Amino acid sequence: MTHTELPVDHEADLKPNLAQHAALLVVVCVIGLVGNTVATENTLIEGIIGLAVIFAIVMIGLILTNVVPLRLPSVAWISLVGIVATLPWTPGNAWVLDAVSHVNFLTLATPCLAYAGIAIARREIEIAKTSGWKIFIVAILVMTGTYIGSAFVADLFL
Template structure:
């Protein structure tokens, strides 16, 4: 458990630095302004992972614990929730998603031989998934923007 905890902390520190830089470069939020929000998000994630690890029932994924914990501590009326919401609102979602997706890409890239074993059909399915996601997002954005009268 201690080895996992050390690995998680190192990973969260690396990702947090990347998020701070991305938030600063992409959204003009100074790193010191976003730092409290990054720390809160990393702590929530770390606590969720610990809960998942110590829970004997492994049927619930760790992301569920993280989401429930984040939901509970941001409920209006919970002591400190306003401050947590204020801090985390300075961290842009895309600044968080970018390093995580980069990490996923790197982990897939490290195992190209395993990926190649899946066959050419996997590449076609992946292309259709990406195309469907893009087109679905574009259609939803078009509908919403037209409903709001923006376009």
């Protein structure tokens, strides 16, 4: 097999490094801070402190993802760091819980979900082109069913 025939992992080139992750997280934190300040009664300082704690937890989890030889997804490492930081016997857990309690997680999820909704890859566009009009019908039915199902469950339990 020659050099030109070797498979190339293009997705590995697209993954951000630690510094790029930090820069992206700062942007998400700023957007989340604006939403948290507008949507809740928390002060700006409370939001900054809470988001700084979340930022630190995420960065420690990302560092562990790159350093620890056990290959777990970054979300697993980030979750483990967050769990350990809030365990009752961890020093400072009450402060961490208090700081993070001032962050409304729905305001953090909103920009992430909005980005996920508009971030369509070239491959997904090609799939939509080759699938034709049938995928549009399926999408409409799935969205309608999800909405009706959610409304039914909400009406039933709320």
